[in-house]
Amino acid sequence: MPKKYAAAQKAAVRGSRTGRPIMALLDLLGRRWTLRIIWELRDDGPLTSRALRTACNDASPTVMQSRLSELREAALVELVAGEGYSLTPLGRELMESFQPLNRFAEQWSKQPTS
Amino acid sequence: MPKKYAAAQKAAVRGSRTGRPIMALLDLLGRRWTLRIIWELRDDGPLTSRALRTACNDASPTVMQSRLSELREAALVELVAGEGYSLTPLGRELMESFQPLNRFAEQWSKQPTS
DNA sequence: CCTCATGCTACAAATAACGTAGCGGTACGC
DNA sequence: GCGTACCGCTACGTTATTTGTAGCATGAGG
Numbered sequence A, B: 001m002p003k004k005y006a007a008a009q010k011a012a013v014r015g016s017r018t019g020r021p022i023m024a025l026l027d028l029l030g031r032r033w034t035l036r037i038i039w040e041l042r043d044d045g046p047l048t049s050r051a052l053r054t055a056c057n058d059a060s061p062t063v064m065q066s067r068l069s070e071l072r073e074a075a076l077v078e079l080v081a082g083e084g085y086s087l088t089p090l091g092r093e094l095m096e097s098f099q100p101l102n103r104f105a106e107q108w109s110k111q112p113t114s
Numbered sequence C: 001c002c003t004c005a006t007g008c009t010a011c012a013a014a015t016a017a018c019g020t021a022g023c024g025g026t027a028c029g030c
Numbered sequence D: 001g002c003g004t005a006c007c008g009c010t011a012c013g014t015t016a017t018t019t020g021t022a023g024c025a026t027g028a029g030g
Helices: A004-007 A021-030 A034-040 A049-055 A061-073 A089-109 B004-009 B021-029 B035-038 B051-056 B061-073 B087-110
Strands: A077-078 A084-087 B079-080 B083-087
Touching: A004 B087, A021 A034, A021 B035, A021 B087, A034 A049, A034 A061, A034 A089, A034 B021, A049 A061, A049 A084, A061 A077, A084 A089, A089 B021, A089 B087, B021 B035, B035 B051, B035 B061, B035 B087, B051 B061, B051 B083, B083 B087
Parallel strands: none
Antiparallel strands: A077 A084, B079 B083
């Protein structure tokens, strides 16, 4: 049985096997808590891993550490000794890309529910 | 055992229990294949569910249908009879919010791999 | 030494995603 | 009618991921 998912999701996050980096990015960001983590780090300065867990609905430390490792690997998040986790300059640029999302969420929530 | 995750991820996608619609949106978009689906529908006109599955690395029909249902519920995607799935005007606005992401992915992929 | 907080890990149980197969429905050509 | 071939969608058993709880080693400050 081919492990398509495992191969696509676990390996080559940064890889552009398809030649389209956006796929790798979408892959990374599509994992649970990833978007939320980046969002929580948006402007609240460095957060300790535990504070981050609390901010993310008390997500389990297992996934949290997985995501943080992946995000560090991706150079979007860094752990500043004695400070906590924070976005790297690159991660902050990603946040900028998300800026329109907040505005969209507002108008989206006001939409009639189907 | 409290089902924090199930309660947070499954129910109230549109709900603003926290008063922050962005959380509901991040929740929805943080599920597997969701970002990818929206991306694949970006400009390729309507896609049949099977074509969409093919475009998404042959994701299993089970999750695909789940995601499509959620996205339809969220009024981001619609099924046009005889045509296929496509983004709603609202979904297209979301795509616009993602526009900077593509540019970011390009520069991100060129980053030194830690 | 004791307490507290940090980053991080172990492990079993619960949940979600997977792959395969197949359903009912609607066209087609024959 | 009958056979094919699509469509959207579902069942079901297997696999992978997430969850919740507990705990580790380390360091700071009493």
